[in-house]
Amino acid sequence: MHPSDPVTPPELWNHPAVRQALIDRDIVTVFRHYRRHTGASQTRLGALTGLAQSDISAIERGARRVTSADVLDRTATGLDVPPHLLSRTTVQARTLPGTTSHSVPTGPPSPTRVGLPAQSRHQEDAMRRRNLITGAVVLSAGMLAPTPARAANPIAPLEQVVFEPLPGRPVPPTDLAQALTQGRAAFAAARYSALGAALPHLVATAEATRDHQHVGHARDQAHADVARAYVLATELAVKQHSPVAWTTSDRALHAARASGDPHVIAAAARMAAITQRRAGQAAEAAAFLSRTALTLTNNHDKQPPAATLDAAVILLLTAGYSAAVAGQRTSALALLDEADETLRRIARTPRPGGDGLLFAHGATPAEAAMYRISSYTALGTPDDGIPYARRIKPSTLPTPERAARYLTDTGRMWARIGDAPRTYAALRAIERTAPEELQRPALRSLTTDLLHSQHNLAGIRAFANRHGAYL
Structure with a gap:
């Protein structure tokens, strides 16, 4: 449990009304009951169930009905609904083009597989783990082939093994660097299913390689590679609104600090702050990012190198958007202005891809304009973003x-x-x-x-x- 998780009273699910709501799949009542008795915000409830805050709001208002088995499953799992309260009756799920029919529980599905004997479930889990071990050995060219639009949840393989890691073996640092580069390339190409399948082994290999190095620069570099792997994992988890981002971002920051590399620390801190913002702590995330950017640039007696200014720009842009999400208009615009000023201090053409292993994007005028668009939208004045949108051609x-x-x-x-x-x-x-x-x-x-x-x-x-x- 993360410290910000709501405390669930033992009697939470004992109320007759909520028990009936579970049987009826009345998610509106379930959500309202949970928030009333735990004090959870809509944002925190969204983080637990993998939904956006706007989804939670629309569901509670009755503006949207929940019929998706996936949403029901994540609700049951995220809110720790006791399995014995869930209906064991199954119905045939409506099938979509290109999919096969399957049975789903009529009530919010249990996080366990109802109907399977314990031994069978254990065998199935073992088989899945073996498939992960043998199927995600490397990021090969075949894995990076285009995938269908209706792909499985790409973060699921990592969620399954984050607390029970796959066995890993050390590899030469150059091989690990190549695998990290391929992972970053998969993310940049938006091939998230391929990346998600490979991440468990990539993380395990990075950790095994680090554990094989005992002292000196090699050990520091190995810590940095572990941080890069977990930064990549957090980026994917954040895109999927997965709570596993708390764990991966914490591990990234821990490894980054052990490496002593300020740029790696900056990248890990950014992902930790984004995770914090997604959990409803946007103001705290903005402050953390601002402090990190200041520390990064103050570590130099003279003009910081361009790579350091790149990282500072990215931190300030992310801080500005976080402040906007928190409703702090003056702070948000000041941070975005500071990012623009820092960008102008870079005496060369910025690299579009930043470090190549650390950040999802570089420090460029186009990126600064994109953060303006999203920040003005978050501040409730989306019309102010139109001039910035017109500056950019997606191609x-x-x-x-x-x-x-x-x-x-x-x-x-x-x-x-x-x-x-x-x-x-x-x-x-x-x-x-x-x-x-x-x-x-x-x-x-x-x-x-x-x-x-x-x-x-x-x-x-x-x-x-x-x-x-x-x-």
């Missing part, structure tokens, strides 16, 4: 992941303005550019909002079906 952005990020930011901007056709156009552009992005809970939510809007958007229902929106 000029360095990777599919960054192009999808821009399209996501502009899609949210147009949604907040109330322009459904342009929002839908942005989502369809993401489908062409990086289809696995549309599996993110936040974009599923945006798709669902369009589906239930009053606008006549051609093909929206088929689009929602393709990408698992909450129907």
